[in-house]
Amino acid sequence: MKKLLTLLAVIILGVLSLTIVRTWLHQADSQDQLPEQSAAATAELDSAQLDIEAISQRLSEAIQIKTISYSREHKPGPEFNEFISWLKLNYAEVFAQLELTVLNDYTLLLRWEGQSTNSPVLLSAHYDVVPVIPGTAKLWQQPPFSGHVDSTHIWGRGALDDKSAVIALLEATSLMLKQGISPKRTVYLAFTHDEEIGSEKGSKAIAEYLQTNNIKLAWSLDEGSFVLSDMIDGMPMPVASINVAEKGYLNIELSVQGEGGHSSVPPKQTAIGVLSQAVSRVQNAPMEGGLEGVSAEMFDVLSRYMPFRQRFFFANRWLFNSALEKQMSEISFANAMLRTTTAPTMISGGVKENVLPIYTSANINFRLHPRDSVENVVDHVEKVIDDPRVKIQSKEAQEASPVASTQSEGFKLLANASRENFGDVIVTPSITVGGTDSKYYQLVAKDSFRFNPMVIGKEDISGFHGNNERISIENMRLAVLFYARLIQSLEP
Missing domain, CATH: 3.30.70.360 (Alpha-Beta Plaits)
Structure with a gap:
């Protein structure tokens, strides 16, 4: 009996020692979150030319145009044409230098010719927004379509979902064009008009267009998660949640x-x-x-x-x-x-x-x-x-989407751009629990990713499809720089 108890004690001690050693080894390497050096030489982007006050004002104006998707049966109102005209006026250089294809009257697909013939990538955002719930406008700190700009934030429907990404992508493209920087690989910019009601005329049409023209994407990037600050208990720094699948x-x-x-x-x-x-x-x-x-x-x-x-x-x-x-x-x-x-x-x-x-x-x-x-x-x-x-x-x-590879070029470039842009962040793959335009992009892309390059906290969550939607001015600066860095980092 004594031998049995001794053996049992040895086993327990051994298991305890093993679990403690495994726990000690199970911790992050400080090198894991450092940006990797890209093999491709890139022209230096002059971020000093970024006029954040003007960018904030343009997002404000975009929010004021009520591109509301009510239902699948409801046709887009005149505001959708107004928004497209506004884009062409404010980003004239982008629309002059990139090739534009208009699908189903309201979805825009811009092609930015790259220096190589390798598979292109697609960066996407949608400009339609959900309605404000009747009777709740009085609960907003600022009128929901005012585009109010204060010292820290831009307010209004679409500030987070997803006009901010539309504006950030166009601002990044405009900034690069002004500085004579072009992508090493062809880039498609997609701006869809019906994501909030299922994408039947928007991203589905883009996927069909690419299929018809035998264009296979290396990867795509659409809305998804964010850089999460104080959202996950126990994390010592923000988490850049790059979603590799969609439910x-x-x-x-x-x-x-x-x-x-x-x-x-x-x-x-x-x-x-x-x-x-x-x-x-x-x-x-x-x-x-x-x-x-x-x-x-x-x-x-x-x-x-x-x-x-x-x-x-x-x-x-x-x-x-x-x-x-x-x-x-x-x-x-x-x-x-x-x-x-x-x-x-x-x-x-x-x-x-x-x-x-x-x-x-x-x-x-x-x-x-x-x-x-x-x-x-x-x-x-x-x-x-x-x-x-x-x-x-x-x-x-x-059906749930295929799972994109975390070992792929696309994920590594997104992780690297996140670390360069946001500093000390934990980069992790995750799953988008809602629906996005990527459900159609995955038909023409080897990998599809879902990530908004903006930092959000618990106080921002209620703004999604709810009251007091807003985005910080600093987030707009970070998003523009992220997209520019990402496009620059594309390998030829």
């Missing part, structure tokens, strides 16, 4: 047909009761998740900067993986990285308080992790509900 989406409608009648003589279960039970079953049986693929790579990077206690668990996933995944599943952000999410979003049924409903329906929205497909999510829902009284119908669906 898919699926809407499933559940419906139940009832017999109707008076509420005084109800059946054992009403149509609403059957439907509620089905919704509850689906919500309480989430899709399987796991810390693998992009999610594992992201947390492997982030955890190296965490305090010892948190780092201990990530460094020893072989021992704590199950407990770690369970704990992460309780945190909304982390859970979205681990699995396909389930969100009941709409329910309807009944016309009067004393009338049994004949028909009830509910919508459940799924955001598909790259490991899942539309088909297996539908199969999962059918098995979980297991009730012939519930009709299950798949509505709008989009």
